[in-house]
Amino acid sequence: MAEAPLIRLEGMCKRFGSGETAVRALDGVTLSVFPGEVVGLRGPSGSGKSTLLNVVACITPPDEGTLSLDDGPVWADGRYLVADLRALRRKRIGFIFQFHNLLPFLDATDTVALAMTLAGADLASARARARGLLDVLGVGRRAAAMPARLSGGEAQRVAIARALANDPTIILADEPTAALDSERARSVMDLLRRVARERRAAVLVVTHDEKIFGLFDRLVALRDGRIEAVATAA
């Protein structure tokens, strides 16, 4: 790929604890995710998948290595190089969670509109754009529904719409299909692939879900904080 990676980790290390009980959650991981690419992270519990996602999300500071997002350095020399990490997350990163994490007191439209207003949009235009986004993702008819009234698949689509609300270049997904059946899991993955292609976004997905392993452009296997293998789509 000729384009610069949107996510770039080099020699990333992260330890938890100290002394004899210290655990190396990440041990020199180097990984790049390019525009339009959907990369999966798999591995047993404790392999470092979630830590890697948290490091990329800038919610867990690493110990060593460098991190660049959207072609800009974010972590180097043992410190963050960006002052407002939440603003970085608001504008450049979209999150998709295992259990959707929709705020129970906001309907689908306002769930998406909230992310937009946090980034500075006015409420009226945010709602209009949110409805459009929900339409694109196939849940436009559920725009006024509260989260408790949404099916698992609908809720995950609303969550994806929220993740896309501010046109992020990076999408991080934590077990996005774990709570879905095969058909809905494939549908969500198709959606993520479409988003990655159409928006030229980099999508990094942590998953245990074997039924979607074949749907990634690359599938990175982690073990003991190191990259064990990388499988590329045929």
Place this chain on the structure above:
Amino acid sequence: MNLALRDIRHRLSRFLITCLGVGLLLGVALAMVGISQGVVAEALALTRSLRAELWLVEAGTRGPFAEASRIPGDVREMVARVPGVSAAAPITLRTAEMAAPGRIIRAQVMGYEPGRPGWPSNISAGRGLGGARHELVADERAGLGLGATVLMGQDRYRVVGLTRGLVASGGDPLVFIHLRDSQELQFKLSPPAARRAAASGAGQGSTDTVNAVIARLHPGADAREVAEKIRRGKHLSALTDAEQSELLTRSVANRARVQLGMFTVVLLFVTGVIIALIIYTMTMDKLREIATLKLIGAPDRTIAGLVLQQALLLGLAGFAAGLALIFAVRDRFPRTVALGPEEIGVMLAVVVTICALESLVSIRAALKIDAQAALGG
């Protein structure tokens, strides 16, 4: 987008029940403040109603409320002649029990002469005393209707007028009767030995004794100067109305007021602790939502605003509920519950301050929530 209101609307019944609980607590605190103010209002009700400018009582005493005072009835004429005095009137005051059909009413009985200062100014129904004997004007708290009769001493009195808000410092309703009736009543209710001595001309002598003489002054007359003149020349204690009010507040009402005030402070402290726990619990119930907000980039002010606004709404709604409760039931209290705009305003400010300060603890906890809590199961 107001997240605090949206969250409350989502959990409306739970929020309302919480507000009701807080409202009950604040209602009790408001009642204590009202009763505390009521003690003063009750103590001063009679002096305010009589609109006296001077109180003349037995020399060396601070009567007739704080101490016993007995002076001859003819003191009135002497006082009336003092320069600066426009009118003077004798009054008697004593506690007595009246027998009404089916019940006994304990009351503070005041005797006055119709046509002279001393009549109650806040008559709500009927009329004041006329020329006829054995008439009675009673406060509504006595529970008597116009035309009702009661037995006091050995005489039957008929209710011809009702007043509102006139109770003694002990909470007993005030009733007014003719001065002559009250002097006879004084005699009839005295112990038999004293009564025999008085009837035979021995002992305390004449029944023409009163407890105080009240005086009104000519416009421009200085109450202190006139009081000083009477103290020197007439061998009486003379108190201005301001001094009498101060005496009533300090000696009669203050201890009860301090007691109630201390209880109110304790109650507000307990209320504060409970509100703090409720706000904290409300915040921690939203741990995952707050973590999600942080992860999607919500700034601290959004999260702090959510907690602060909910704390204030809880306090304001609880305060409104407590106030409504107290206004609904305050007439059923045996003592006056005096809640004016000033007391309500101060209590509202206290509640808002408590909620704002206590939300700081929850805001601190909310801001400490790790965004990672939004990830994983």
